[in-house]
Structures are given as C-alpha cells and as structure tokens.
Amino acid sequence: MNITKLTNTISLKRQLESGNEEQLRTVRNVLQDVREHGDDALRKYTEMWDGVKIDNFRVTEQEIEEAVNSFDPQLKKDLEEAADNIRYYHEQQKREGYQLPLADGSWLAQRITPLDAVGLYVPGGSAAYPSSVLMNVIPAQVAGVKRIIITSPAGKDGKLPAAVLVSAAILGITEIYKVGGAQAIGALAYGTETILPVDKITGPGNIFVALAKREVFGEVAIDMIAGPSEICVLADETAYADEVAADLLSQAEHDALACAVLITTSEKLAEEVSQQVESQLSQLPREAIARKAIENFGQIYIAETMTQAIEAVNSLAPEHLEIVTKNAEEDSLQVQHAGAIFLGRYSSEPVGDYFAGTNHVLPTNSTARFASGLNVDDFIKRTSVVYYSEKTWEQNAPKIARLARMEGLEGHARAVESRGWTKGEE
Amino acid sequence: MNITKLTNTISLKRQLESGNEEQLRTVRNVLQDVREHGDDALRKYTEMWDGVKIDNFRVTEQEIEEAVNSFDPQLKKDLEEAADNIRYYHEQQKREGYQLPLADGSWLAQRITPLDAVGLYVPGGSAAYPSSVLMNVIPAQVAGVKRIIITSPAGKDGKLPAAVLVSAAILGITEIYKVGGAQAIGALAYGTETILPVDKITGPGNIFVALAKREVFGEVAIDMIAGPSEICVLADETAYADEVAADLLSQAEHDALACAVLITTSEKLAEEVSQQVESQLSQLPREAIARKAIENFGQIYIAETMTQAIEAVNSLAPEHLEIVTKNAEEDSLQVQHAGAIFLGRYSSEPVGDYFAGTNHVLPTNSTARFASGLNVDDFIKRTSVVYYSEKTWEQNAPKIARLARMEGLEGHARAVESRGWTKGEE
Numbered sequence: 001m002n003i004t005k006l007t008n009t010i011s012l013k014r015q016l017e018s019g020n021e022e023q024l025r026t027v028r029n030v031l032q033d034v035r036e037h038g039d040d041a042l043r044k045y046t047e048m049w050d051g052v053k054i055d056n057f058r059v060t061e062q063e064i065e066e067a068v069n070s071f072d073p074q075l076k077k078d079l080e081e082a083a084d085n086i087r088y089y090h091e092q093q094k095r096e097g098y099q100l101p102l103a104d105g106s107w108l109a110q111r112i113t114p115l116d117a118v119g120l121y122v123p124g125g126s127a128a129y130p131s132s133v134l135m136n137v138i139p140a141q142v143a144g145v146k147r148i149i150i151t152s153p154a155g156k157d158g159k160l161p162a163a164v165l166v167s168a169a170i171l172g173i174t175e176i177y178k179v180g181g182a183q184a185i186g187a188l189a190y191g192t193e194t195i196l197p198v199d200k201i202t203g204p205g206n207i208f209v210a211l212a213k214r215e216v217f218g219e220v221a222i223d224m225i226a227g228p229s230e231i232c233v234l235a236d237e238t239a240y241a242d243e244v245a246a247d248l249l250s251q252a253e254h255d256a257l258a259c260a261v262l263i264t265t266s267e268k269l270a271e272e273v274s275q276q277v278e279s280q281l282s283q284l285p286r287e288a289i290a291r292k293a294i295e296n297f298g299q300i301y302i303a304e305t306m307t308q309a310i311e312a313v314n315s316l317a318p319e320h321l322e323i324v325t326k327n328a329e330e331d332s333l334q335v336q337h338a339g340a341i342f343l344g345r346y347s348s349e350p351v352g353d354y355f356a357g358t359n360h361v362l363p364t365n366s367t368a369r370f371a372s373g374l375n376v377d378d379f380i381k382r383t384s385v386v387y388y389s390e391k392t393w394e395q396n397a398p399k400i401a402r403l404a405r406m407e408g409l410e411g412h413a414r415a416v417e418s419r420g421w422t423k424g425e426e
Numbered sequence: 427m428n429i430t431k432l433t434n435t436i437s438l439k440r441q442l443e444s445g446n447e448e449q450l451r452t453v454r455n456v457l458q459d460v461r462e463h464g465d466d467a468l469r470k471y472t473e474m475w476d477g478v479k480i481d482n483f484r485v486t487e488q489e490i491e492e493a494v495n496s497f498d499p500q501l502k503k504d505l506e507e508a509a510d511n512i513r514y515y516h517e518q519q520k521r522e523g524y525q526l527p528l529a530d531g532s533w534l535a536q537r538i539t540p541l542d543a544v545g546l547y548v549p550g551g552s553a554a555y556p557s558s559v560l561m562n563v564i565p566a567q568v569a570g571v572k573r574i575i576i577t578s579p580a581g582k583d584g585k586l587p588a589a590v591l592v593s594a595a596i597l598g599i600t601e602i603y604k605v606g607g608a609q610a611i612g613a614l615a616y617g618t619e620t621i622l623p624v625d626k627i628t629g630p631g632n633i634f635v636a637l638a639k640r641e642v643f644g645e646v647a648i649d650m651i652a653g654p655s656e657i658c659v660l661a662d663e664t665a666y667a668d669e670v671a672a673d674l675l676s677q678a679e680h681d682a683l684a685c686a687v688l689i690t691t692s693e694k695l696a697e698e699v700s701q702q703v704e705s706q707l708s709q710l711p712r713e714a715i716a717r718k719a720i721e722n723f724g725q726i727y728i729a730e731t732m733t734q735a736i737e738a739v740n741s742l743a744p745e746h747l748e749i750v751t752k753n754a755e756e757d758s759l760q761v762q763h764a765g766a767i768f769l770g771r772y773s774s775e776p777v778g779d780y781f782a783g784t785n786h787v788l789p790t791n792s793t794a795r796f797a798s799g800l801n802v803d804d805f806i807k808r809t810s811v812v813y814y815s816e817k818t819w820e821q822n823a824p825k826i827a828r829l830a831r832m833e834g835l836e837g838h839a840r841a842v843e844s845r846g847w848t849k850g851e852e
Contacts (some may be wrong), residue, residue, distance in 0.1 A: 075829070078829050081825065089526060089536075092524045108515050108782060110515075110801075116795065126834055129833050163832060199795045218793070221797065242847055246837070246841040246844035247841045250835070250837045250841035254835075285837075286834075290837060335809075336542070337539075339809065340810040341809060341810070347812045348841045348844070348845065350826055350842050351812060351822070351826060352810070353830070354829040354830060355826045355829065356814065357526075358811075367644070367647075368807065368809070370626050370646065370647040370807060371807060372809075373809075373810055377803060381789075381795075381797060383766065383767060384766040384778070384784035385769060386768050386777060388773040389772060390771075399504045400776055400777060400780050403501070403556075403557065403781065404780060407589075408552055408712075409680075411675045411676045411710050411711075411712060412679070412779060413776070414675075415775065416776050418673075418774070
C-alpha cells in the first residue's frame with residue numbers, strides 16, 4: 001500500500017456509475033410496461049433476464065418452511081442473536097410526537113406515524129446478504145410499519161437463497177416475491193395484480209435497480225443510492241499492524257471500487273501495515289477484488305499530530321471509521337463526520353456489519369457530511385397539528401393578515417379574517 | 427365548484443413539471459461552468475439572465491441596515507413574533523443521541539451532530555417570501571447549524587427585497603448573496619472564490635433551480651422538490667361555508683396548479699361552499715390564478731359518513747388538511763397521512779403559513795404518505811458508535827466470523843479473528 005505524508009485535506013470521492021442513456025431508456029421502458037401490464041410484464045422480464053419462468057411470484061409458506069428446516073441451526077441462532085442486538089439498538093430511536101400548549105386553550109402538536117408499507121429489495125446471487133435483510137427490516141419494524149415485503153430475483157432453479165428466507169422468517173416477514181431488477185422496483189412503486197404497492201423502497205441493487213429507484217423517487221420514497229464501501233482507520237503506535245491490515249482488507253474485498261485508508265501518527269505502523277496488507281492479500285479468497293481496491297483506492301497517510309489526523313478524517317467523512325489510539329473515545333469526540341465509528345482494538349468493523357446492533361446501511365462517498373445510516377426515522381413521518389381557540393385567533397388574526405398582505409397574498413389574509421365575517425350574525 | 431358524490435378513493439396527484447431536455451442541458455452547462463470558473467460564471471449568468479451586473483455578490487452590512495431602517499416597524503414586530511413562535515415549536519424537535527451499555531464494559535451509541543453549513547435559496551420577485559426565510563432558517567438554527575447562508579437573485583436595481591433582508595436580520599443571518607438561478611445552486615454545491623460550499627440546499631425555485639438541485643443531489647443534500655400547494659377541508663354541517671370557501675381560495679391563489687378539495691358529509695354545506703367560492707373568487711386580486719386552480723383541481727365531494735370521508739382524506743394524503751367538524755380532534759386521530767392538520771373553525775390554514783409556529787414547508791402531491799414537513803431532523807445527522815471490550819469480542823467473534831463466511835466474505839471473518847493472532851505474543 002502506498003504511503004504518503006499527510007499535507008492537505010484529502011478526499012474519498014469517486015465518480016460513481018450513474019448509468020448510460022441506453023440503460024436509462026431500458027429502465028424507463030420496463031417501468032412503463034410494469035405500470036401498464038402488471039404481472040404479465042413481471043413474467044416477461046423475469047424470463048428474459050433471469051432466465052426463469054415463474055407463474056406464482058409469491059414465495060409459499062412451504063418454501064419458507066423448507067428453507068428453515070434445511071438451514072444450519074447454529075447459523076440460524078447467530079442470525080437470531082444478531083437480530084436481537086439490532087432490535088435493541090434501534091428501539092432507542094423510537095420516539096413519540098409532542099403536544100405543546102399555547103395560551104387560551106390553543107395548542108400545537110407533532111404527530112409521528114409509521115409508513116404503511118415498505119419494500120426491501122434483495123439483490124440476487126452472491127449479493128443476497130441475509131445481514132441486509134436484518135438491517136433493512138428491523139428499523140422498519142421498530143418504527144411500526146405494518147406491511148414489510150421483500151422482492152428478490154430467483155435463481156435458475158426458481159428459488160430464493162435459503163439464507164434470505166430464513167432471515168425473513170426470523171423477523172416474521174412472509175410476504176416475499178421472486179422478482180428482481182427494474183421490474184421489481186416498478187412493482188413496488190406502482191403495484192401489480194399480485195403485489196400491492198409500497199410507500200418506500202430500500203435495499204441495494206445493480207445499476208438497473210439503482211436507476212429504477214431514482215426514476216420512481218417522488219412516487220414513493222427511496223433510501224440513499226449506496227456507493228462502494230469505505231473504511232478509514234485512525235491509529236497511533238498502540239495499534240497492531242496485522243489487525244489494521246485485516247480490517248482494511250475486510251472492506252477492500254467488497255468491491256474493486258472500495259476504499260481503504262489508514263491515517264496514522266506512527267511511521268512504523270504505516271510501514272508494517274503496508275507489508276501486512278500485501279502478505280494478507282495473497283491469502284484472501286477474494287484477492288483479485290481486494291487488490292484492485294487497494295491499488296486504486298488504498299492509501300496510508302502519515303500525520304504529524306493526532307489533531308492533523310482527525311482533521312483529515314473530517315474532510316474524508318468516511319462510511320466506516322475505526323479509531324485505534326491511546327485515547328480512542330476522546331479522539332472520537334473530535335470527529336464531526338463519519339457514518340459509523342468503531343472504537344478501540346476489539347471493535348473491528350465487521351462487528352458492526354453483522355452483529356453489534358448498529359446499522360450497516362451507511363452513507364458513502366463523503367455524504368456522511370449530511371446523511372445518516374439507516375434508522376427508525378427513515379420509516380416514520382411527522383404531521384404537524386394546529387389548534388387555535390377563538391381567543392388566540394382574535395389576538396393574532398390582524399398580525400397574520402398583515403404578513404399575508406406583505407407577501408401579496410390577499411386570499412390568505414381574507415381566509416384568516418373570514419372568521420369575523422359571520423360573527424355578527426350568530 | 428364541481429360537486430360529486432364520494433364513491434372511490436380519490437387522488438390529488440398531478441403530473442408535475444420535470445423540465446425538458448433543453449432545460450436540463452442548460453442547467454448542466456451552467457453547473458459545469460460554475461464548477462470551473464466560479465465567480466466569473468456567476469457574474470456572466472447573472473448579467474445574462476437577471477439583467478444586472480454585480481461585482482460584489484455579498485450583501486453588505488450597510489444594505490441590511492438600510493433595509494431594516496426602511497421597513498415598517500409593525501411588520502418587523504409581526505415577523506419577530508412569528509419567528510419566536512416557529513422557534514418555540516421547533517425547539518421541541520431537538521434531541522440528543524444515546525449511549526447504550528452492553529455487558530462486560532462494551533457499549534453502543536448514537537451521536538447526533540448538526541450539519542456544518544446550509545444554504546437557503548430564496549426565489550426572486552414576488553415569490554421572495556419572507557415567511558420562507560423564517561421557515562427554512564429556524565429549524566437549521568435549532569439543529570445547531572453554524573453557517574447558514576442565503577442566496578437570492580437581485581432585482582434590476584441590484585438589490586434584494588427589504589423583507590428578505592429584514593427576515594434574515596431578525597434571525598441573525600448576515601451571509602447573503604445576490605445570486606439566483608441554477609448558477610446559485612452551483613455556487614452552493616461546489617463553492618466559488620466568494621461563496622464557500624454548503625452541505626445542504628433548501629428552498630423553492632423555478633424549474634431551472636429545481637433541475638439544478640436534482641443535479642447536485644448526492645454532492646450535497648437537498649430538501650424535497652415542492653409541488654403546487656394543496657388544501658383539503660374535511661367538514662360537517664357545523665362548518666361555515668364562507669370560511670371554508672375563503673380557506674380553499676387561500677391555497678388556490680398560490681398557483682394555477684394548486685389543488686383545493688372539500689370533503690363533507692353535508693350536502694347543504696357543499697352547495698353553499700360552491701356558491702361562496704364563486705362569489706369570493708370574483709373579489710380576489712389573484713382571481714385569474716385562483717380560478718384556474720379551482721376549475722382544474724377544485725372539487726367538492728359529498729361523503730355518506732365521516733368514516734368514508736376520512737378514508738378519502740387518507741387516500742389523498744394532502745399537504746394541508748383542515749378539519750371543521752363537531753369532533754375535530756377525535757376525527758383527526760383517524761388521519762394517517764397529511765402534511766399538516768388544522769383543527770376547528772379558528773385554525774385557518776394561513777395561521778400555519780405565517781404564524782402559529784409549525785413549518786409551512788410541507789410534502790405535496792400525496793408524498794405525505796412517506797414524507798414530512800421541514801423539521802430539525804433535516805439539519806442533523808446520526809453517527810453510530812461501537813465499543814467492544816476484549817471480553818465481548820472474545821464471546822462473539824466466532825458468531826461474527828460464521829456469519830461473514832456464510833456471506834462468502836472471508837476477509838470480514840479474518841478481520842474479526844485477527845485480534846486473536848497476536849494474543850500469544852503479548
């Protein structure tokens with residue numbers, strides 16, 4: 001891994017794939033087709049692209065049962081424990097609205113209600129991560145969303161991966177459909193004969209899925225468009241090089257566009273991590289992917305002071321930040337921008353990917369400057385309520401009418417004043 | 427106004443202007459130009475489109491002072507009182523993160539931090555609403571955003587409207603720039619020599635501004651793209667027809683695409699409101715706009731029962747909902763989807779536009795199904811924190827490694843296990 005002296009602010013930003021015009025045209029056609037022809041369009045594209053003929057998209061109870069029965073009981077227990085941890089962490093995010101009394105019997109309120117229906121897209125093949133099912137479904141359940149459904153493309157055998165079905169079963173999710181690609185997004189947004197539409201779509205996918213989500217945005221809500229994974233390790237001389245290297249590689253193995261950065265005040269650590277990355281790389285099953293990521297987006301920076309190092313972290317706003325320093329917690333309080341922070345030697349980043357309880361759907365590509373990981377608030381909405389008594393109206397109507405007239409909106413002023421029109425008649 | 431019997435679910439959805447390809451090309455060119463040439467590009471487009479030559483974009487202290495001194499003191503007091511009310515309502519939304527102890531000294535946390543910098547776009551001319559300055563700036567201030575700036579196109583006289591400058595001054599906002607259009611959005615997103623970039627852009631604008639916001643989305647955060655205003659009045663025989671009509675018109679006067687709907691269980695009220703709308707329309711300064719809105723998107727529905735009426739409200743998910751019924755508060759509890767609710771005779775909708783304290787930036791076009799009005803959470807972000815002690819790591823590492831291997835991510839498993847590699851050596 002390349003080592004340089006930290007001088008200026010640094011950036012993780014990569015030009016992300018945004019799709020070409022032909023892909024966008026395809027996606028628009030598919031969405032239009034699903035809107036017009038419903039299930040027929042789903043069948044057509046499923047046969048065309050997934051190479052499998054499916055009559056009944058809905059996964060049956062029997063299929064779920066079979067998946068659960070065939071599944072490694074130890075892994076099922078691990079998934080259940082992870083689910084419990086995730087639920088525990090996210091339950092703290094649940095909140096009530098408020099009611100605010102004003103003078104003379106008037107009041108204002110904020111009411112919080114869950115979304116009615118949410119759809120989770122799970123990509124096919126080796127990207128069908130059961131951990132993503134937990135991370136996307138649980139915050140929605142904690143928010144109180146009643147209808148949570150999953151769509152995912154079936155394999156050539158017409159089945160969904162057992163791990164996905166088992167994860168869903170653990171959470172009590174039984175409305176699962178074998179549809180993938182842009183057509184699945186169309187079904188979630190517009191509905192078909194089989195699939196009722198949802199209010200929000202979450203979950204990752206390939207470029208067609210990402211484009212389709214962007215197209216239906218506004219019709220329904222979507223989560224962020226996630227970019228490739230990123231890890232930044234902030235370390236001093238107390239860190240162990242082999243552990244830091246292993247953590248850097250854990251994200252590099254995700255994607256050739258993944259980003260792995262070490263910022264350290266220790267030249268010795270920098271050298272050792274660089275060597276360790278090389279020797280561990282050659283042992284990794286996903287070596288080819290990880291090597292590309294390290295070559296293109298791997299970097300070790302040597303900082304003169306911890307203050308300078310933390311400034312660099314803030315300019316990166318990384319998705320994942322590990323802090324392995326003498327005063328990790330104290331140092332972390334200087335961090336303004338990061339999706340998730342992992343403190344100390346034993347908080348290796350995959351701890352959060354799977355198990356600790358925090359969410360692994362996190363803002364990438366420096367968007368941690370303004371965006372958050374998936375959380376319960378992503379599945380609720382707020383409604384404001386105004387109750388004005390006659391007396392409050394009487395006191396404030398002239399002010400409101402003046403403000404409306406200042407903006408040239410006479411109709412607004414009259415609406416407020418109209419409460420006086422019939423007063424004499426009563 | 428047209429009267430029909432309520433039979434099916436009803437919809438407010440309109441096809442919104444999404445811009446044509448030429449407009450999009452223009453916007454992309456402008457953004458590119460601003461990114462490359464900074465202030466020079468701003469000057470060029472300001473002269474080209476706003477017809478005014480501006481050397482120094484930054485509004486001076488003197489200009490602000492002059493605006494304040496020339497402004498109607500009564501209106502200034504009204505704005506100040508409105509600002510206090512808005513601050514009071516939004517302060518209830520402020521919240522802390524949390525720290526969650528686990529066993530063996532481990533813990534999880536959620537930290538909440540404000541965005542660093544936010545830019546508010548204020549449209550030019552008659553759409554430069556001072557109330558929008560209050561509604562956009564105050565939630566950001568309550569969230570703790572340190573740098574809040576305003577951009578707005580200057581008039582031919584090279585000045586911004588006094589009402590905008592006074593509203594800003596009331597809130598202590600002094601970083602204000604005379605730039606409008608897509609070039610302003612470019613400046614906010616990328617920064618120029620004069621204008622440092624921001625992390626989030628809020629505020630309405632014309633189609634060029636809306637397209638530019640969509641283009642820079644991802645680079646920075648944006649608020650929703652607001653559609654034309656909507657009002658739905660839910661009323662029974664206890665409502666006064668002239669008041670209901672005045673409230674319907676208050677939103678109709680905003681925009682020829684605005685939407686005004688009455689749903690009532692009273693045939694008598696329906697007839698009277700229809701007549702009242704006609705007679706009030708002819709007295710309205712913005713009659714032409716309001717008449718178009720009423721003709722195209724105005725509708726009175728007669729419901730057989732309040733239950734049926736409320737179901738219809740939920741299918742509309744209106745931006746503004748007034749409930750003028752015998753049991754308004756009770757009825758409101760059945761409403762699942764609305765941007766803002768106004769209860770009872772004296773809570774005319776403009777009360778919320780200007781003064782009560784709730785926000786007037788609200789979800790339109792049925793997006794209240796999943797979206798919320800502007801609020802403090804729009805200006806914060808959440809960072810998760812994981813601290814695992816050695817013991818917690820020891821207990822859980824095997825589970826985490828199993829889950830990672832199940833997903834085919836060996837590097838993840840090794841990262842977690844690596845903490846054991848050097849243990850023997852210590």
